[in-house]
Amino acid sequence: MIQDATKIKAVIFDWGGVCCREGEPFASFDLQYALQMNPNQLAEKAREIYDGYYIGKYTSDSFWRTIMTHFGLMENEKINPLVLSGSYLASYEVYPEVFAIISKLRSKYKIGLLSNLTPEMRDHIRPKHETVKYFDVEVYSCDDDVKSKKPMALPYQIVLEKMKVAAKNALFIDNSFKNIEVAENLGLQTIFFKDLPQFMEEIKTIL
Template identity: 30%
Template sequence: MQKIEAIIFDLGGVILNIDYNLTRIAFEKAGIKNFHEMYSQANADDLFSNLETGKISEDNFYNELNKRTGLYLPTIEIENAWNAMLLTFREKSLDFLDTLKPKYKLFLLSNTNHIHLNAFNKIYLEKHRDKRFEEFFDKAYYSCNMGLRKPNADIYEFVLEENKLEPGKTLFVDDSAQNIEAARALGIQTILLGAGEYIEYLPL
């Protein structure tokens, strides 16, 4: 690996344990049998893409989902199903980030939405913490606040340009192949984190 000066981390499946199947199962139980066609790790239809780029509000998301499915589920049921994928933070990975901070510029780049943002911050605060989650990084970037979304090239370019990072000296760690491929196409060094792999075992 070429010498690196900065590392950009994904969140879900990298620092936060997630299980997309739990959300799929919850929505299927609620009556949305084709949920896997609407949203998965590898794909998001326009409704979910708009949610993750902040183009629609949470209320509009709930209303539009009900309109499209014709089920008119209570907001709390949709919220709970949508948040079901969010599990626990990887505590050893958080500790590892602290060891990296003196050596590299650290960034978070996550496709997320305000519903999940609120939910995973609550999960993070379930344990006693001496700092906010974002303080592990020089800056945390969330797609819903940027109007941009992985794997589109412009989201990577934005982070590189705003922080004056050289692609060849920047490492991107993600658990989704399409996101890795997009970053690599821009000359960014990449590591695809597979199932059962953890950042604390990376040769950094």
């Protein structure tokens, strides 16, 4: 929660679920049909590989080939690294309202991005959405100097250090309650993003 808006000097956004509708690595319907599993089931069955991707253990091609081998899938025109990647990268949708808010906030605050994201999606969104125009600092779980996912403390500590801001002077926005809890335990002020209308109302406090 926002405890003291007057102390806020930086605002840190999550990506998936806050800046956009979350992307889904296993978005391919052909993959789901071939294995008769939904995305959550696929992630659970390949948990070590899946989590490893989010901390930078795989390139796009090596991840998809490892997944195909793990599930015993032969490469074909519908199931191959390029097609599976394409389905993943097309599975999210940005929230223009949030980017408009970020543009307003930039005149008053440092703006950061702290996201659990795969190298594949990170390298896709940065040029496509020109993230450098919106965020002063970007920290991703898959970065070489991070290799750790929220809710571990390290990513929060890294983004605060890079933004040169104390925890009490930072507002963190995330759609995961567990991530919010950890942020609060570390001393950050927070907004738990439940949906767009609720967020748009709460963020007015610092506009």
